[in-house]
Every structure is written in C-alpha cells, then in structure tokens.
Amino acid sequence: MAYFPFYIDIENKKILVVGGGTVALRKIEKLTPFSPDITVVAPKICDEIKALNVKIIDRRFCDSDLDGAFCVVSATDDETLNGRIFQLCNEKNILVNTVDDKEKCGFIFPAIASKNGITAGITTSGKSPIYAKYLKELFVGILESMNENTTEVLWKYRPIIKEKVEREDDRRKIFERLLSLCLSGLEPDEKTVENLIEEYEQ
Numbered sequence: 001m002a003y004f005p006f007y008i009d010i011e012n013k014k015i016l017v018v019g020g021g022t023v024a025l026r027k028i029e030k031l032t033p034f035s036p037d038i039t040v041v042a043p044k045i046c047d048e049i050k051a052l053n054v055k056i057i058d059r060r061f062c063d064s065d066l067d068g069a070f071c072v073v074s075a076t077d078d079e080t081l082n083g084r085i086f087q088l089c090n091e092k093n094i095l096v097n098t099v100d101d102k103e104k105c106g107f108i109f110p111a112i113a114s115k116n117g118i119t120a121g122i123t124t125s126g127k128s129p130i131y132a133k134y135l136k137e138l139f140v141g142i143l144e145s146m147n148e149n150t151t152e153v154l155w156k157y158r159p160i161i162k163e164k165v166e167r168e169d170d171r172r173k174i175f176e177r178l179l180s181l182c183l184s185g186l187e188p189d190e191k192t193v194e195n196l197i198e199e200y201e202q
C-alpha cells in the first residue's frame with residue numbers, strides 16, 4: 001500500500017455508503033462538507049444519518065447498488081460482506097474504502113483539519129488512526145492561531161500579480177512578502193500591493 005494524498009473533487013459525485021451505523025455516520029460527516037451525492041444502504045440506519053442530506057435505501061446491500069458509483073464506503077459490521085464488496089468494486093474498477101480492514105482500502109480517510117480555507121488531511125497510512133487524530137488536533141490549533149483572512153487576501157491579489165509581474169521569480173518574491181505581512185498580523189491593501197509590484201517592475 002502506498003497512499004498518495006490527491007485532493008479529489010467529489011462535488012455531486014455518486015458515493016455509496018453500505019452500512020448505517022456509527023462508523024458510516026463518521027465517514028458521511030467527513031464527506032458532506034464537500035457536497036457529494038451520497039446514498040446509504042442498510043437494514044438499520046441511525047437517526048443522525050437520516051437527518052443528513054443523503055438518499056436512504058432501507059434494506060440489505062445488493063450488488064446492483066454499486067451501479068454508477070464513483071466510490072464506495074463499505075461500513076458494515078459484517079466482515080464477509082465488506083470483503084465481497086471490496087472484491088466486486090475491484091472487478092468494476094470502483095474505488096472502495098473498507099472500514100474494518102486497511103488492506104482492503106483503495107482510498108483511506110485522513111484525519112481532517114479544516115479552517116479558514118485550508119484543508120489538511122493527515123494519514124499514518126492506516127498504521128494508527130488515533131495518532132492521525134492527535135496530529136490533526138495539533139494542526140487545528142496552528143490554523144486557529146493564524147490570521148483568518150490570510151488565504152482570502154492572498155487569493156484576492158494573486159490574479160493581479162500574475163497579470164502585472166512578468167518574471168516568475170519576481171512573482172514568487174512578492175507572494176512571499178505578502179504572506180509575511182499577513183503572518184505579522186497586517187492586512188495588505190491595494191496600495192501596498194501596487195508598491196510591491198512597482199519595486200519589482202524596475
């Protein structure tokens with residue numbers, strides 16, 4: 001196993017979750033902020049899942065539930081069924097996450113630290129989820145200590161700098177100086193950005 005941290009656009013993508021218990025709920029809560037199209041199939045689905053914006057199929061899993069799925073989370077308490085879903089998904093080239101066996105995961109859920117436009121996923125590649133969770137909490141603390149507007153300020157001026165400053169090296173230096181201003185608690189305005197651009201234009 002060698003998990004690479006791609007950030008994949010899952011907006012409106014069909015995600016099937018098999019199982020409707022505690023672990024399924026946690027996985028769904030991780031996914032919903034990214035607006036996928038989630039269907040949950042299970043004979044017993046907890047009320048917290050029913051209250052979320054997901055489609056509910058109130059019965060046992062059947063193979064055709066996989067049709068059209070972009071990816072699958074296999075979150076039942078039935079090891080044999082989870083293993084069979086893993087096999088079916090592999091045959092159909094569907095990415096699958098199997099919650100009871102890290103060897104049966106085509107993708108894994110990281111611990112997620114998300115704040116002020118930053119999303120960090122932390123993984124131990126399945127070796128210790130509890131350590132990933134601990135590190136995530138540390139990182140949330142770091143993000144909370146940052147100026148909350150930094151990402152938006154840098155995003156606001158990036159197109160202008162990209163357009164006006166010809167040399168990539170100069171652009172990088174300007175971005176570094178803007179970032180330093182944000183990190184020191186200042187919020188650079190248009191005039192500051194113009195002055196910086198002028199410095200490098202000469």
Ligand SMILES: C[C@@]1(CC(=O)O)C2=NC(=C\c3[nH]c(c(CCC(=O)O)c3CC(=O)O)Cc3[nH]c(c(CC(=O)O)c3CCC(=O)O)/C=C3\N/C(=C\2)[C@@H](CCC(=O)O)[C@]3(C)CC(=O)O)/[C@H]1CCC(=O)O
Nearest residue numbers: 099100101102108109110111123124125126127128129133
């Ligand atoms: C990060 C997080 C994301 C999330 O799920 O939200 C996540 N597990 C979390 C918590 C957690 N999971 C477990 C415990 C109990 C303590 C323990 O056993 O260690 C706790 C702690 C708790 O509950 O506090 C049990 C467990 N987990 C897996 C197995 C099966 C196995 O190891 O083979 C078993 C044994 C089941 C059993 O014994 O029956 C497998 C996986 N769990 C993963 C992710 C993937 C690897 C991530 C990585 O390490 O990089 C992977 C491989 C697949 C996947 O699920 O995607 C989330 C914390 C996030 C947060 O809170 O921020």
Ligand SMILES: NC(=O)c1ccc[n+]([C@@H]2O[C@H](COP(=O)([O-])OP(=O)(O)OC[C@H]3O[C@@H](n4cnc5c(N)ncnc54)[C@H](O)[C@@H]3O)[C@@H](O)[C@H]2O)c1
Nearest residue numbers: 019020021022023024041042043044060061076077099100
């Ligand atoms: N990956 C992780 O982070 C993690 C953490 C803790 C536990 N686990 C594992 O997750 C598994 C599930 O734990 P849980 O606490 O959510 O269990 P749970 O008992 O709360 O839920 C099990 C769900 O599976 C459903 N189910 C059973 N048979 C089914 C079928 N034929 N078709 C569709 N759905 C079916 C049930 O209806 C229920 O909704 C456990 O076996 C445990 O090994 C994984």
